[in-house]
Amino acid sequence: MHSRTCVRATFRVKDEKLGSIPMTGYTYKENKEFVVLYSFSDREKEFSWLDTFNFKVIPRGLIEETWDERKETFSVFDDLDEKWKWGHKARRMPLYVIQVRGKCPAKKAKSSSQYGLNIMRQGKLVFKEPLSDRGKVTVRIDSFNKEEMYAPDLDNAEKLILDSLTGIAYNDDKQVKKLTMESHDITKVIVFEGQPILLIDLLMKGVSEYIVIRVTEQD
Numbered sequence: 001m002h003s004r005t006c007v008r009a010t011f012r013v014k015d016e017k018l019g020s021i022p023m024t025g026y027t028y029k030e031n032k033e034f035v036v037l038y039s040f041s042d043r044e045k046e047f048s049w050l051d052t053f054n055f056k057v058i059p060r061g062l063i064e065e066t067w068d069e070r071k072e073t074f075s076v077f078d079d080l081d082e083k084w085k086w087g088h089k090a091r092r093m094p095l096y097v098i099q100v101r102g103k104c105p106a107k108k109a110k111s112s113s114q115y116g117l118n119i120m121r122q123g124k125l126v127f128k129e130p131l132s133d134r135g136k137v138t139v140r141i142d143s144f145n146k147e148e149m150y151a152p153d154l155d156n157a158e159k160l161i162l163d164s165l166t167g168i169a170y171n172d173d174k175q176v177k178k179l180t181m182e183s184h185d186i187t188k189v190i191v192f193e194g195q196p197i198l199l200i201d202l203l204m205k206g207v208s209e210y211i212v213i214r215v216t217e218q219d
Contacts (some may be wrong), residue, residue, distance in 0.1 A: 005073045011035070012065040013058060013189060020064055023056060023189075026072070029197075031204055033060055034186075057190040057200055096169065097198055098122045098213040104143055106156035107163070119164035119213075130171045135217040137170050141181040142199055142212045154181050161213060169215050 010024040025037035035058045042053040100118050105111045131137060141161060158181050162173045184190050186208060192199065202210045
């Protein structure tokens with residue numbers, strides 16, 4: 001943990017329905033394409049890769065104006081290293097996180113075989129063995145895409161992901177008692193409530209299309 005100086009600012013952002021709207025918060029993360037704006041209520045939280053909070057991802061192309069900028073200092077955590085990300089903390093929660101680059105195709109698409117192999121490869125980096133048959137598994141999938149029209153067919157993408165993780169994350173997909181999948185259009189403002197920063201880890205590294213799979217187990 002260390003002290004970090006962040007900028008509190010208000011942006012006027014283009015909105016398809018309202019024309020333009022103000023968005024205010026702390027600009028903690030940013031790159032050439034996006035600004036991540038954290039809520040005031042989370043300003044003193046100790047942010048880490050797995051902690052949850054409220055934030056918005058704003059494409060720079062939608063920002064019309066910036067004003068009322070001021071610097072404030074508070075305590076935060078640096079980004080966690082790979083050992084921490086993929087190691088004991090994820091198992092302790094228990095939360096398992098799999099990131100796969102590229103758009104997730106439908107199960108019957110020509111590219112599904114290669115993408116399925118990518119899911120399996122990344123899954124094996126996280127799981128040493130499948131979760132116990134006695135536990136109830138929850139799978140949460142977040143898909144990031146350049147535009148809504150390029151978003152994957154969610155039902156078919158779910159089938160591909162669940163099948164690819166069988167024998168890696170769990171022995172049988174019947175163990176999955178709860179499954180949710182959400183698609184995010186990165187050309188628009190994305191609002192996250194009570195979500196971890198890990199969802200935009202690849203986005204802030206310049207990757208425009210990818211999925212994040214979160215797997216949890218309950219007794």
